[in-house]
Amino acid sequence: xxxxxxxxxxxxxxxxxxxxxxxxxxxxxxxxxxxxxxxxxxxxxxxxxxxxxxxxxxxxxxxxxxxxxxxxxxxxxxxxxxxxxxxxxxxxxxxxxxxxxxxxxxxxxxxxxxxxxxxxxxxxxxxxxxxxxxxxxxxxxxxxxxxxxxxxxxxxxxxxxxxxxxxxxxxxxxxxxxxxxxxxxxxx
Numbered sequence: 008x009x010x011x012x013x014x015x016x017x018x019x020x021x022x023x024x025x026x027x028x029x030x031x032x033x034x035x036x037x038x039x040x041x042x043x044x045x046x047x048x049x050x051x052x053x054x055x056x057x058x059x060x061x062x063x064x065x066x067x068x069x070x071x072x073x074x075x076x077x078x079x080x081x082x083x084x085x086x087x088x089x090x091x092x093x094x095x096x097x098x099x100x101x102x103x104x105x106x107x108x109x110x111x112x113x114x115x116x117x118x119x120x121x122x123x124x125x126x127x128x129x130x131x132x133x134x135x136x137x138x139x140x141x142x143x144x145x146x147x148x149x150x151x152x153x154x155x156x157x158x159x160x161x162x163x164x165x166x167x168x169x170x171x172x173x174x175x176x177x178x179x180x181x182x183x184x185x186x187x188x189x190x191x192x193x194x195x
Contacts, residue, residue: 032165032168035159036159036160039155040156040174043149043152046148046152047149049149050142053142053145054102054142056138058089058090060131061082061086061105065079065112067122067131068112068116068119068122071119071121075115078111078115081111082105082108082109082112084108085101085107085108086105088101088105089104089105095180096178098180099178099181102182109135146182150181154179160174160175160176161176
């Protein structure tokens with residue numbers, strides 16, 4: 008066996024190792040992208056549940072809160088915008104606005120003791136609270152998966168493969184309400 012043949016074998020082995028590495032990185036990126044998509048679908052399920060519960064909450068409250076038309080309209084508008092969101096960033100903004108509307112609604116509910124004691128209202132409120140907790144858990148999982156994918160698409164050498172196959176950075180799902188943006192004030 009000559010030197011030329013040995014060099015050809017070494018080049019072939021190196022090329023084979025590079026191809027195997029490329030395939031491994033590509034498959035890892037695909038797995039991460041699919042995990043992000045799956046995590047988003049889990050959030051979507053919970054958001055749909057939230058959107059479905061809100062009309063029940065509003066309908067139950069309408070009988071007691073006859074003079075709160077503006078509050079009901081604000082929730083309905085925020086819900087419609089949240090349901091129409093097309094991207095993660097749109098959903099983040101719309102869900103934040105919906106959360107603020109629901110918070111204002113719950114503050115108004117405090118003025119109606121009969122409503123607060125209504126079993127139907129309490130049941131829907133409990134379902135909504137449970138759904139909010141599930142959304143928070145799903146959001147955390149989604150953001151973790153986005154972090155893994157974004158790291159992989161931005162770090163060398165996987166960023167080279169990500170660029171070759173058009174893997175893009177994903178947005179985090181951050182619901183920021185005005186209350187969350189302000190630091191809590193503690194008074195003694």
